[in-house]
Amino acid sequence: MAKVPVQFTLNGSEKAEFIDSGTTLLNALRDKIGDTSPKGGCHQGTCGACSVIIDGELRLSCLTLAETCDGAAITTTLGLAEGGVMHPLQRAFLDTFATQCGFCTPGMIMAAKVLLDHTPNPSRDEVIEALSGNICRCTGYEPIIQAVLRAARANSQNAA
Amino acid sequence: MAIRRGRGVAAINYPTGMNLGGDPTQALVHSTPTGNFMVTLSSVDLGQGMKQIMAQICAETIGVPTDRVVVDTADTDTGPHCMGTFASRGTHRAGNAVIQAAREARQVMLEVAAEELEVNASDLETDGQGNILVKGAPQKSISIFDVALSAHFKRGRSISGRGMFLIPRSYPEKETGAMKPSTCYAHACTVAEVEVDDETGEVTVLTVKNVFEIGRALNPKMVEQQLVGGSWMGISHALYETTEPYYPNRDHGGTDFNQYLMPGPGDLAETKIIVLERPSADGPYGAKGPGEMCANPQIPAVANAVFDAVGVRIDTLPITPERILRALKAQAAN
Amino acid sequence: MELRKNYFADVRKDDLHEIGQPRPRSDSPGHVTGKTAYFADRSFPGMLHLKMVRSPHHHARIRSIDTSEAEKHPGVVRVLTAKDVPHNVYTILILIQIGPEDETVLADGKVRWKGEAVVAVLAETERAAQEAAAKVRIDYEVLPAVFDMEEALKPGAPLVNEYHGQNYYLYDSGECRKVRFGDVEAGFAGADHILEQSYQSSPIEHAPTETTGCVVAPEGNDRFTCYTNTQAMFFTLDNTSIILQMPGSKLHFVGGTVGGGFGGKVDVIVEPIAILGAKLTGRPVCFIYSREEEMQISSPRAAEKVVIKDGVMTDGRIVARKVTGYTDAGAYSRHSPYGAQKGAGHYPGPYTIPNVWIDTYCVYTNRTPSSAMRGFGVTIGDFALEVQMDKLARLIGMDPLEFRFINAYRDGDMKAHRQPTEGAALIECMQEASRVANWPVAEKYMAMSSYAKGA
Known part of the structure; x- marks a missing residue:
């Protein structure tokens, strides 16, 4: 071919x-x-x-x-990590225990990154909308939503 | 036609392990020359966090911080036998095997420390920070780092241990069914609140309040992960999931995530998780298996809440809008 | 999550250093950086792709199989049929003496469910394997199939699985696992009310985000390394050894990092045929289920039917409970005889009932074999039991939560399977649920304890 x-x-x-x-x-x-x-x-x-x-x-x-x-x-x-330092989203996923089997995690982080790149301070509903194309079978989604909101807060604090 | 509210309760127990099949797991523990500890297993981490929990159990037993323990698992060339990760057995069975192996390793470690400190091993204790102290005279101490070096290069001792946990198989008695299916049970009680649209049959789970008794929360954040995810799966089972929607008719089975329904991040119930701990007699630090039972009580709690809301019983899972509407229609006809 | 340390504080010491601490998970950094290696993240030069040709019929005799066109398809390296599998008829639980061997790795003469594996195609690319699989010609004689458990149990029903000889699993106790405790008929005779109800579920898929699969690499030393997402390493190794008639020492399984299992990865399905492919071609082989295969081919949670008949007194005591449970195993046993038996050990639920009768059946039908799933043998039973409890409470005009307190098991109570209750905590769970859900119950229930009466 x-x-x-x-x-x-x-x-x-x-x-x-x-x-x-x-x-x-x-x-x-x-x-x-x-x-x-x-x-x-x-x-x-x-x-x-x-x-x-x-x-x-x-x-x-x-x-x-x-x-x-x-x-x-x-x-x-x-x-995403730069110079061995994790991206704030990666850090937030760790800190909120938002990974279990981890198989959906890279896709979730990609979806969350695009959201935060466009909408640095998203509402909970905006986070949900951004993650709605990604399936997670372990976590029940709530810890992942919390991770994204936490990363957004960390970003806004750094910017302030 | 209206949105109607209801609430329902369910209470359950769940066995840890599979005694009806024989239920062994083994573990090996050894120290490196600088006093780090390796746990070798063939148990499988499905995402529930087996590796982390076994590290914490080994660390607690040896008396070192968790970050000095490395778990090497699921390589059949190196790991001793484990029956597998199922039946809520992983933490309980492998945890017990790790404790036994770690105790044996700890004993050798204390014997080497005793030789170095010229005291009896029985007079020594660990501080949990990487040191071995003489009881009552903590100024007399030696680091585990130095003990391991001594064992490896001076004393010729292997700081290691073997662990084996087996619950003997229970064979049910033919006529009476007398058997011992499990040695310990986890418990749960869930209260669910729902809204049912009696025009569309759609159910919205507003809240689930779950109380779980799990023996011991070995790592509370990881327990929370399991319980939150399990509670979600229970609701999903109650309302959505089936590979054969018109069972026993074999047609119409979903073949992908578009056809096989599960609640997405926008459909979550407000979820409360309360944990009680009644340590089990034979669990590792009292732990029971929480991973499966956490998805069970939501199903009947939701079913009972649907009845409370609209007065029809759906005794066939899943509780679909179609089933609710058919039941409401039958109720109206009567 | 909130820990309620006030419960059971008298039997628990909270003096531990590492246990009870929310230490970060050691595997999470790998997950969030995309570095965690799952089985499918390993690939080897020259790796072949395995695709299955599957039965389009629920029940059929195989008259002939013609693989000649498939073998000529560009990129195809080898086509496997039943005759290539050394020990083709197996059953997973034979390792714990739960037989008979009743399932074929590749169908031999007959298919018993729609989707059953018949021919395996190994090719240079996934696409070539798929195209060649479509060129395998199989001539079937369609047979009558049975899908309904009650139909399957009737005389004259089509026989699903000849290795059993009847459409149910034959336990040493007969056609079902039995539990007999007290005198259930006397209990019904003395009851104020009788309620008999039937509950039903359909198959449920584990739906892990990572599908079932493995990657096999032949090593230079006549050994095979199999990277797998099995939930049970040695279960898989030992069954593979039996199926391939290959010493276990030739097999090396590496796993333990699994993208979700939930019980769906305890069957031994993909590894033996992939290793056989690697052995016969000398090439690395990967066999990974498509999402469609995961949904309809991999074992689901069994459909169950549960019939519960209860005798209850107007004061709230359940005096007799009869449970008949049916587990739809599909066409083959896999773990279902065990699951049905586990159900027998679970009923009548966490309640102390003096007269109990339990029969659990494992029934064969022409559908995808079911197997273990989170809550195996118990989940659907708990749905039935706890809906039944709600109905009973309403029948006698009692609060559903108070009704459960009256019947809840406590330490020392004898269970139907004749084990004394130990370590009970149902009452305390219900007390706390009453508090957090603002569902008040009478003070006497809030004062109860799971500890032995009088202790």
Whole structure:
């Protein structure tokens, strides 16, 4: 099968790969590039575990063809910590005990990050809306909602 | 046509472990040369936090801070046998095995410390911070770091221990059913408040107030995780979940998260969790298994609340709007 | 969450250093940074993908299987059928002597549920495996199927599973597990009211966000390393050893970091066939359920039917309880005979009742085999018991919570399965629930204790 070249930045580093046409971004990231932080929970866009940020927007990498990401800037949960220091969202998820099995966590953090990037002080309803595309089977969601609200508070305190 | 409110209660107990099948788990504990401790198991962490809890149990038993314990689990080349993570058995069974192994390791540690301090091992105690002290004379002490170094390089002792916990299998008596299904039971009582729209049949769970008795909350924040998530799952079972909506008809089974319904973050009931602790006689530090039973009482509590609200019994799960409307229609016809 | 330390303070010492402390979870930093390695996060060069060809019928005889077109499909490396599996007929609980072996790894001559695995295709890519699977031709003779437990138990019903010979699991106690305590008929005869009610559930899926699966790598030393999300490492290793007739020393299982289980990952389904594939091809193999397979192929919580007949006095005492429980095992046993038996040990619930009769049946039907799930053997029983308690209370005009206090078990009470109650705490849970839910009960109930009467 003919390979297609694709180039994008992943968490700030340039990546160039030859992929099979039709490869999802999820499979390209996991199998070709080795970033396994996006998870494949359904491969059909219903669970949110594969969520990544493409050019500032939340996207389901299992429904995104890698070849459509040429020239894009992609962020995954693996790239959030800077210099070994966790992102405030990651810190908040830890502090509120918002992870159990952890499989949905990277997708949840991606969804939360896009929310806070656009809406630094979200209401509870806005947090719920932002997380509503992500399935968690362990936690009952409440600790995750609390984590996002906590990260937002931490951000606003830092800004003040 | 109106929104009607109701509330319901349910009380339950739940067995820890699977005595009806034989129920063994083993653990190994050893110290590194600098006095850190490794726990080796083959138990599986499903997300409930097995690794963290076993570290805390080992740390408590040895007398060191939890961050000096590392749990290496679920590698069959290194970990001794564990029956598995199910039947609310993980914390109870593996925890007991870890305690036994850690006690044996602690005893060797104290013997080496006794040789170094030239006292009897029985006169020593740990301070929980990484030191071993002479009882009544705490100025006479040695760090566990130094004890481990001595054991490894001077005394030729292995600071290690083996743990095995087995509840012998109970075979039910054929005619009477006499059996011992479990050695300890967790308990719960839930009160649920609902609103039922008698026009659409839709149920909204407003609040669930759950009281759980779990023996001992080994790590309260992790217990809370389990109980909050379990309470959510119980409500989900009560109102939404099925792979065969028209059982026993095999058709119409959901194949993805769009068709298999569960409450999302926007559908949460206000949830209260209260925990009581009556330590079990044979639990690790009194713990029982809370992981399964926490999802049980919400189901009947919601069912009873629906009846309280609209006066119809839905005795078939899940309690769907369709079932409620059919029951209301039948009630009106009578 | 609030801890109520005032309860049971007399039997508990709160003098511990590490236990009872909300220490941070050691695995959470891995979760939030995306670094935690789940089984599917490992891949190996040359890894093959395994896809199953599944039965489209609920019950059918297999007349023939033609894999020739599938084998020619580009990228296909190997196609497996029943004859490739050394010990094809197995049952998980054989390790604790709960037989008979009643399930095939790959269907041999017959399929007994819609979705049953018949042929395994191993190919270079997932897509090639899927396309080739669609080219396998299987000629079926459709047989009558039975889906309803009561129909299945009737004489003349289609036989679901020949290894059992009848549509129920045969315990040493006969067609059901029995508990007999006191004289239930005498209890009914002396009761002020009798209430018999029936409760029903349907299968429920664990729905973990991570689907069931494994990745197998053949090692250079004739061993196989299997990265798996099983809930039970040695259960899986030992059953694999039996199925593949391979010494356990050749098998190395690595797991313990699972994306949710809830009981759904205690079956031994994906590992043996994936390891067989790795053995026969010499290549790494991954076999990961699709979301659809997780929803409809992996074992659900069993559907149950529970019939409860109670004799109750107007003063609130339950004097007799008869429970008949039916667990829908689907086409194969897996853990269901155990679950039905666990139900027998659980009824009549946390109440002290002098006359009890319990029968629990494990019934076979032509549906997806069920297995363990959170609350195995108990969850649906508790739904039935506690709705029944509510109905009984209303029948005699009593407050439902007070009614439970009257019947609640306490230390020393003899249970129906003839174990004295120890460590009871139901009463205290209800007392606290009364307080937090503002559901007042009479003072005498708030003064009760689970401790033995007179102690």
